[in-house]
Amino acid sequence: MAEHSHSHGENASARQLTLALLLTGTFLIVEVVYGFVSGSLALLSDAGHMLTDVAALALSLFAIRVGQRQADKKRTFGYRRTEILAAAVNAGALFAIGLYILFEAYQRLRDPVTVQTTPMLIVAVLGLIVNLISARVLVGGSQGSLNVKSAYLEVLGDLLGSVAVIVGAVLIRLTGLTWIDPVLGALIGLWVLPRTWTLLRSSVNVLLEGVPEGMDLDALRGDLAALPGVTEVHDLHVWSVTSGEHNLTAHLVTNTPGPDLLARVHEVAERHGIEHSTVQIEPPGIHAGHEGHLHP
DSSP, X not given: OHHXXXXXXXXXXXXXHHXXXXXXXXXXXXXXXXXXXXTOHXXXXXXXXXXXXXXXXXXXXXXXXXHTSOOOSSOTTTTXXXXXXXXXXXXXXXXXXXXXXXXXXXXXXXXXXXOOHHHHHHHHHHHHHXXXXXXXXXXXXXXXXXXXXXXXXXXXXXXXXXXXXXXXXXXXXXXXXXTHHHHHHHHHHHHHHHHHHHHHHHHHHHHTTOOOTTOOHHHHHHHHHTSTTEEEEEEEEEEEEETTEEEXXXXXXXXXXXXXXXXHHHHHHHHTTOOEEEEEEEOTTSOOSSTXXXXX
């Protein structure tokens, strides 16, 4: 049942990413053509940012396709962690882009650039429509997958960018104040950076096989130790293979292992959101030493 639900979720995410990729890729072509026709460096620069979004969406989709491959002799957990690698790469790229936006805003405040408001406004409105549709498509999948969430943040950053460009184009046309454009760009960068950092931190935590976010390891250890007949819990490890797929291994020391002990362990694990658990039952005295090492 769990495998079926994973497959269903992956297929839904793939459909969402494919639609968003088609929308964003089509608009990228329009923006590049319009940028060359109008001679607008601002539009070409924005097209460069849009290109990173297309690459991120394509990478996320590729990660899901690879992640659907079955486990084999070299990858006993399968390839699902590819999604986390993609999320980490996307988050790193987003973070770098956010820093670049802040740097570029600083440069433009020092040395103002003439902004062509008409093509800026037209393409920004088109970009807003495309990004609204893409964000709406991706928002559902972003709740259960770091990979889709990274793609969603890419699109959301572009959506805010489109809004800022529209507002900036109107204000610049009305007031002639060119500093409005870099200030709005800096505000977008400041909005994106902390959210991107959170995503990057979550991805790295999975890659380092850290305890899943939101899980209370002490409470889990206490629930296992409270099981009938269990006198000690050691070598307890909890980690995620990919988004929402948590694993547990533990050694339980007991004098009188009951016939239903393993069933009770799985019940405790499921209460803590862990789908797969592997437990070793030991008599007293077999373990001595530091946590994480078994000394027979």
